[in-house]
Amino acid sequence: MRETDVFSEIWTFICQHCSHVWQDEYEARHCDDGHGGDTVSWRYRGLCSMPPWANATCVNCEAAMVKVLPAVPPAVPPAVPPAVPPGSGDRRRPAGTGSAG
Numbered sequence: 635m636r637e638t639d640v641f642s643e644i645w646t647f648i649c650q651h652c653s654h655v656w657q658d659e660y661e662a663r664h665c666d667d668g669h670g671g672d673t674v675s676w677r678y679r680g681l682c683s684m685p686p687w688a689n690a691t692c693v694n695c696e697a698a699m700v701k702v703l704p705a706v707p708p709a710v711p712p713a714v715p716p717a718v719p720p721g722s723g724d725r726r727r728p729a730g731t732g733s734a735g
């Protein structure tokens with residue numbers, strides 16, 4: 635078998651028992667199986683593991699009622715909004731006005 639691609643994927647887990655939400659990073663290693671097919675093996679914290687959706691249990695209450703949401707793509711920095719020009723919406727009172735005494 636030959637590794638073709640390795641992806642790091644962030645999976646979100648939601649406990650339906652205690653509502654605890656957490657994320658874990660899994661590594662999906664795609665290998666060609668030598669017959670023109672593609673197999674995926676999973677690694678978690680550097681160790682071979684089951685797929686994220688298999689046998690998921692809550693890290694908080696250990697319940698097995700865990701909803702597993704698909705992996706999100708790698709974090710992309712949000713688009714930077716255009717800079718607000720200085721002076722807009724910033725009205726300063728001229729000095730010297732006010733209570734004269």
Ligand SMILES: [Zn+2]
Binds near residue numbers: 650652654
């Ligand atoms: Zn839980």
